[in-house]
Amino acid sequence: xxxxxxxxxxxxxxxxxxxxxxxxxxxxxxxxxxxxxxxxxxxxxxxxxxxxxxxxxxxxxxxxxxxxxxxxxxxxxxxxxxxxxxxxxxxxxxxxxxxxxxxxxxxxxxxxxxxxxxxxxxxxxxxxxxxxxxxxxxxxxxxxxxxxxxxxxxxxxxxxxxxxxxxxxxxxxxxxxxxxxxxxxxxxxxxxxxxxxxxxxxxxxxxxxxxxxxxxxxxxxxxxxxxxxxxxxxxxxxxxxxxxxxxxxxxxx
Amino acid sequence: xxxxxxxxxxxxxxxxxxxxxxxxxxxxxxxxxxxxxxxxxxxxxxxxxxxxxxxxxxxxxxxxxxxxxxxxxxxxxxxxxxxxxxxxxxxxxxxxxxxxxxxxxxxxxxxxxxxxxxxxxxxxxxxxxxxxxxxxxxxxxxxxxxxxxxxxxxxxxxxxxxxxxxxxxxxxxxxxxxxxxxxxxxxxxxxxxxxxxxxxxxxxxxxxxxxxxxxxxxxxxxxxxxxxxxxxxxxxxxxxxxxxxxxxxxxxxxxxxxxxxxxxxxxxxxxxxxxxxxxxxxxxxxxxxxxxxxxxxxxxxxxxxxxxxxxxxxxxxxx
Numbered sequence: 001x002x003x004x005x006x007x008x009x010x011x012x013x014x015x016x017x018x019x020x021x022x023x024x025x026x027x028x029x030x031x032x033x034x035x036x037x038x039x040x041x042x043x044x045x046x047x048x049x050x051x052x053x054x055x056x057x058x059x060x061x062x063x064x065x066x067x068x069x070x071x072x073x074x075x076x077x078x079x080x081x082x083x084x085x086x087x088x089x090x091x092x093x094x095x096x097x098x099x100x101x102x103x104x105x106x107x108x109x110x111x112x113x114x115x116x117x118x119x120x121x122x123x124x125x126x127x128x129x130x131x132x133x134x135x136x137x138x139x140x141x142x143x144x145x146x147x148x149x150x151x152x153x154x155x156x157x158x159x160x161x162x163x164x165x166x167x168x169x170x171x172x173x174x175x176x177x178x179x180x181x182x183x184x185x186x187x188x189x190x191x192x193x194x195x196x197x198x199x200x201x202x203x204x205x206x207x208x209x210x211x212x213x214x215x216x217x218x219x220x221x222x223x224x225x226x227x228x229x230x231x232x233x234x235x236x237x238x239x240x241x242x243x244x245x246x247x248x249x250x251x252x253x
Numbered sequence: 254x255x256x257x258x259x260x261x262x263x264x265x266x267x268x269x270x271x272x273x274x275x276x277x278x279x280x281x282x283x284x285x286x287x288x289x290x291x292x293x294x295x296x297x298x299x300x301x302x303x304x305x306x307x308x309x310x311x312x313x314x315x316x317x318x319x320x321x322x323x324x325x326x327x328x329x330x331x332x333x334x335x336x337x338x339x340x341x342x343x344x345x346x347x348x349x350x351x352x353x354x355x356x357x358x359x360x361x362x363x364x365x366x367x368x369x370x371x372x373x374x375x376x377x378x379x380x381x382x383x384x385x386x387x388x389x390x391x392x393x394x395x396x397x398x399x400x401x402x403x404x405x406x407x408x409x410x411x412x413x414x415x416x417x418x419x420x421x422x423x424x425x426x427x428x429x430x431x432x433x434x435x436x437x438x439x440x441x442x443x444x445x446x447x448x449x450x451x452x453x454x455x456x457x458x459x460x461x462x463x464x465x466x467x468x469x470x471x472x473x474x475x476x477x478x479x480x481x482x483x484x485x486x487x488x489x490x491x492x493x494x495x496x497x498x499x500x501x502x503x504x505x506x507x508x509x510x511x512x513x514x515x516x517x518x519x520x521x522x523x524x525x526x527x528x529x530x531x532x533x534x535x536x537x538x539x540x541x542x543x544x545x546x547x548x549x550x551x552x553x554x555x556x557x558x559x560x561x562x563x564x565x566x567x568x569x570x571x572x
Contacts, residue, residue, distance in 0.1 A: 013522055017387045017391050035502065094360065094365055094366060119502055120387050121368070121369070122369045124347075124352035125356040125366060126356070127356075128352075128353070128356035129357070129359065131356075132361060133360055137434045159349040162439075163436055163440070164439075165436050167434040212366075213396070214397075217393075218393050218394070219391070219392050219393075219394070221389055227547070227549045229552070229553060230551065230552055235554065235561075236562050238554055238562065239559065240566055242563055243567060245550050247570065250511070250531075252511040253478060
């Protein structure tokens with residue numbers, strides 16, 4: 001079974017973001033694997049442990065993404081591939097999906113699995129776009145996944161609850177929290193990962209798709225409405241003040 | 254001619270608020286570009302919503318008969334309508350369903366897409382979409398350069414504006430093809446009465462609620478306000494409530510008008526999911542909790558006293 005896991009490198013949530021003209025200032029940023037992609041890596045490893053085959057971790061970006069690919073190696077990935085793009089228009093999901101789909105096609109992948117969204121853009125687009133580009137089914141927001149032969153059974157989160165769905169390989173899956181508990185790489189794995197090769201692909205190797213997005217600019221978030229702590233003698237006093245503030249000042253209730 | 258097409262959404266046979274929000278947003282864009290607004294509704298018996306969408310600016314409503322939601326089928330149907338109508342701008346809801354089918358639609362029609370948009374404006378004949386990025390620590394402005402520009406729009410981010418359109422109903426019956434994913438069963442008992450990501454008010458609880466037996470205290474307030482019930486990761490990881498209620502980095506991103514955080518300290522991962530709420534109320538015993546840094550109104554107090562008092566007070570004024 002050939003399993004491709006999508007590994008997106010994103011700034012750690014606790015990192016300060018300094019906004020530049022069309023990109024962020026990368027100085028001092030701590031980069032991590034987007035948390036939902038960790039569920040995807042873990043699921044890929046479990047599928048391989050059960051069914052055999054190989055797990056290929058793939059990441060799109062400049063050379064710093066190799067650090068995330070080494071982490072995927074340390075967790076247990078068999079191969080790591082960097083799609084080397086230095087001046088990628090951020091959040092052009094269709095472009096990313098076309099590159100990844102062309103890679104998946106060349107590998108004849110059975111499963112493509114990624115996080116349900118990345119925490120830098122919250123787009124929830126790429127994995128499903130890859131499925132469409134390959135003409136294969138997808139299951140979004142998977143919280144369980146069972147594969148037997150070419151049969152795929154999955155529970156997915158939907159509005160208001162869950163659904164059990166069935167389809168067949170090849171398939172694309174987006175991982176939701178609850179799918180599994182990602183493992184930590186151990187020291188031995190981390191040491192070994194340092195020496196493993198990272199394959200490099202250029203956009204030209206993968207059909208050179210054109211960008212469909214133009215970045216106009218970045219800006220800091222809008223200022224928050226200044227806050228204040230209320231003062232009251234008791235719970236009733238707080239309640240009266242809050243109701244008044246929310247109804248007469250904020251006018252939201 | 255620069256026409257706008259919006260895709261509406263239903264829930265339990267009712268038109269969702271996001272449908273009106275994006276129709277209003279679509280009207281504004283169409284007026285700036287000199288085009289028409291077509292609203293598409295997929296489902297059964299959806300003709301009856303034509304008037305609702307016309308009232309917020311839809312010039313025509315294309316209805317497509319279909320059974321229960323299936324992302325693959327709906328993507329095919331919607332893409333077929335887009336290909337026929339050839340709009341230059343398409344707005345879709347950034348909802349659970351929207352995230353499931355919109356990526357397929359974009360690829361099918363060869364469009365670039367910007368997802369989770371909170372602001373839409375027009376500059377030089379092109380839509381500029383604003384979206385929060387890096388957990389709301391920056392905002393990005395983007396244009397789509399393909400002939401069809403697609404945007405998924407975050408619920409609660411657009412104002413509903415009454416503006417009459419013609420609202421003519423047209424029925425389309427494109428072929429959907431066979432779905433490769435079969436829905437075996439559905440369990441819709443676990444969720445909120447009010448959908449978390451689309452709620453205009455959220456009452457949310459964290460570690461400070463002390464145990465699952467205390468949710469009724471927050472649910473009582475939520476019921477009075479017609480609010481959804483949210484939770485922090487701490488409360489979910491403790492097993493006090495299902496993950497579907499979680500707000501934050503590994504939970505849902507929400508943008509309500511009012512977010513009432515009860516017993517939530519405000520870890521940065523939580524703020525990442527709710528920081529764009531318009532008004533934030535924090536009720537917490539610890540006056541140094543980081544949640545107070547983002548709170549519009551802070552109450553340093555015991556939620557077990559303040560929340561019931563608040564419920565009573567709202568009952569009184571809301572009757």
